Amino acid sequence: MSTQLDTNRIPAILVINSGSSSIKFAVFDDSDLSELVKGQIDGIGSHASFKVKSPDQRIQEAITWPLELAPQDHSAALKIILDWLHHDLSHIQILAVGHRVVHGGPKYFEPVLINDAVIHELESFYALAPLHEPHNIAGIKAAREVFGDVPQIACFDTAFHRSQSFINDTYALPRAFYEEGVRRYGFHGLSYEYINSYVQQYLPAYFGKKTVVAHLGNGASLCAIEHGHAVATTMGFSPLDGIPMGSRSGQVDPGVLLYLMQYKQWDAQGISDLLYKESGLKGLSGGLSNDMRTLEASSAIEAKEAISYFVQHVQQEILSLAAVMQGLGVVIFTGGIGENSIFIRGQVMQGLQWVGVEVDERANLGDAAILSTTSSKIICLRIATNEELMIAKHTHNLSTALLTCSVDA
Incomplete structure (x- = not known):
């Protein structure tokens, strides 16, 4: 468990976030968790590119490979990242190395030290998150090969939601399904945990209030937080549920899927591709784009309708989550769309004026944290999320605790 410390070098934590065709990474100074660099490799297996930025957003490295030279798997991509770090x-x-793992199943409520037994158990969750979990585990295996005895910590996107009550954690199916793991797990938990901790530290006047956080991006969900704990969330058994996303459908009547299977003879793979890759903003816009920026810039009616559908469903879910808490005091926008789209934030807030939101138009146009007026009954905030920092904190805390136990023993 111990790592021989080189006093001539800065002790650091590496954070790895492995996606289906990308690996994001960040390096933090272990002493104060300040960010040293952040980067990613996109397009693994095709036309891959590599970019690294310093904390002030200066580009330190930028490479785009021709197809024949691009990394073809996660192990090759991680080796490129580690070679760059070394040089x-x-x-x-x-x-220590911290990993984002999308699914922790019903067992993992908090970060855990990775060993062979943990990996074996996480592999049993592949069916719960087939498009995410295998890539998370591939990143873990590749990092273990490189770093040997350096502690590797798994941090779970589902963990923050484990404080939900049974009612908000289950479906109206026979209870045997709940016992075998068919539950409303929720996702984006590391983002919600970061936002929750940020409010507690920097905006304490709003901490503990009945809060809905809207993590809006290519993947999108909302979470109700009360007294600092998750109460309910829009994503459920999989990252498909809830509001529409870039190319994911969001909530769909199960009868539609039965129709596709029974009368159109669609198989599981075809339905999976439809729900994950061809729906959401992309599907609603007639295939125009899954990127909100492209849709906002378009004059096509399909783009406008896709945006209106997205906005209305965000509003619906905010009020649905408020009903669970029996009140609403704070709405927080985060994620790529939530942080950066002036138009979407404005549309969502304007549609909530009837429940007490008063929009500060000037604040929404700028980089202000508070988007509502001083007389607004519901406070609206804009906070940039930082999942990598949340993972770094967990990794630092757990690896330090493990090292302390090792020394004491």
Whole structure:
């Protein structure tokens, strides 16, 4: 468990977030968790690109490979990242590696030290998150090969939601399904946990209030938080549920899927591709784009209708979550769309004026944290999320605790 410390180098934590065709990474100083660099490799297996930025957003590395030279799997991509760290950040020493793992199943409520038994158990969750979990585990295996005895910590996107009550955690199916793991797990938990901790530290006047956080991006969900704990969320058994996303459908009547199977003879793969890859904003816009920026810039009626559908469903879910809490005091926008789209935030807030939201138009146009007026009954905030920092904190805390236990023993 111990790592020999090199006093000539900066002790650091590496955070890895492995997606289906990308690996995001960030490096943090272990002493104060300040960010040293952040980067990613996109397009693994095709026309891959590599970009690294410093905390002030200066580009330190930018590479786009031709197809024949691009990394073809996660192991190859991670090796490129680690080679870059070795040569360009030779003054740092990785003390621990933190991994984002989308699904922790019904067991994992908090970060855990990764070993062979944990990996084996996480592999049993592949059916719960088939498009995410295998890539998360591939990143873990690749990092273990490189770093040997350096502690590897798994941090789960589902963990924050484990405080939900049974009523908000289950479906109206026979209870045997709940016992075998068919539950409303929720996702984006690391983002919600970060926002919750940020409010507690920097905006304490709003902490503990009945709050809905809207994590709006290519993947999107909302979460009700009361007294600092998750109460309910829009995503359920999979990252498909809830509001429409970039190319994911969001909530769909199960009867539609039965129709496709019984009368159109669609198989599971065809339905999976439809729900994950061809629906959401992309499907609603007639295939125009899954990117909200493109839709906002378009004059096509399909783009406008896709935006209106998205906005209305965000509003619906905010009020649905408020009903669970029997009140609403704060709405927080985060994620790529929530943080950056002035138009979407404005549309959502304007549609909530009848329940007490008063929009500060000037604040919404700028970088202000508070988007509502001082007389607004419901406070609206804009907070940039930082999942990587949340993972770094967990990794630092758990690896330090493990090292302390090792020394004491």
